[in-house]
Amino acid sequence: DTGVSQNPRHKITKRGQNVTFRCDPISEHNRLYWYRQTLGQGPEFLTYFQNEAQLEKSRLLSDRFSAERPKGSFSTLEIQRTEQGDSAMYLCASSPLGGGREQYFGPGTRLTVT
Amino acid sequence: GQSLEQPSEVTAVEGAIVQINCTYQTSGFYGLSWYQQHDGGAPTFLSYNALDGLEETGRFSSFLSRSDSYGYLLLQELQMKDSASYFCAVRGPGGYSTLTFGKGTMLLVSP
Numbered sequence: 001d002t003g004v005s006q007n008p009r010h011k012i013t014k015r016g017q018n019v020t021f022r023c024d025p026i027s028e029h030n031r032l033y034w035y036r037q038t039l040g041q042g043p044e045f046l047t048y049f050q051n052e053a054q055l056e057k058s059r060l061l062s063d064r065f066s067a068e069r070p071k072g073s074f075s076t077l078e079i080q081r082t083e084q085g086d087s088a089m090y091l092c093a094s095s096p097l098g099g100g101r102e103q104y105f106g107p108g109t110r111l112t113v114t
Numbered sequence: 115g116q117s118l119e120q121p122s123e124v125t126a127v128e129g130a131i132v133q134i135n136c137t138y139q140t141s142g143f144y145g146l147s148w149y150q151q152h153d154g155g156a157p158t159f160l161s162y163n164a165l166d167g168l169e170e171t172g173r174f175s176s177f178l179s180r181s182d183s184y185g186y187l188l189l190q191e192l193q194m195k196d197s198a199s200y201f202c203a204v205r206g207p208g209g210y211s212t213l214t215f216g217k218g219t220m221l222l223v224s225p
Contacts, residue, residue, distance in 0.1 A: 105156040
């Protein structure tokens, strides 16, 4: 399967713990995006990379969130000192250059903070 | 900034035609995309309009009027598997390559 993959698919953590999610994009795609989605809402943009460069971060993104794409391939999203409000589905998407028109989404990581 | 409005829910019967509307406000318009998301699944790209008019892709069509900041998704010959959430999205706020999504329209298709 050459689609976008995300791991883990589910994560339950206690408030205050750190969590890290991984995204493996479609191999030939230069751009990688992170979104957060809560129940009844559309995906909310968090950040995106072109190759290894992080080009944009949402102003809504707390400084507890950090993302990396060290070699321009897979990406990680870390949330430090998790809060209950961080509970959501975290979606990763990728696209080729100029791909704001069509993005390919992974299945997401569902985070539950207890 | 970007904002999009779409109905929260639409119901229809199998074989019917349904239209899902989307109005948007954006500081810079590059195009309107539509995505489908089944419950528990990933959003999947359906259609894109950069220019005014109708784009047809099989049973799905999408329309755009830039002067009215309005678009719609038309689904024909509805099937039970079309029951899903449908999102319109505009490019930005992070420039040309990021997307801002509406809250989604849940389509319920009944027999």
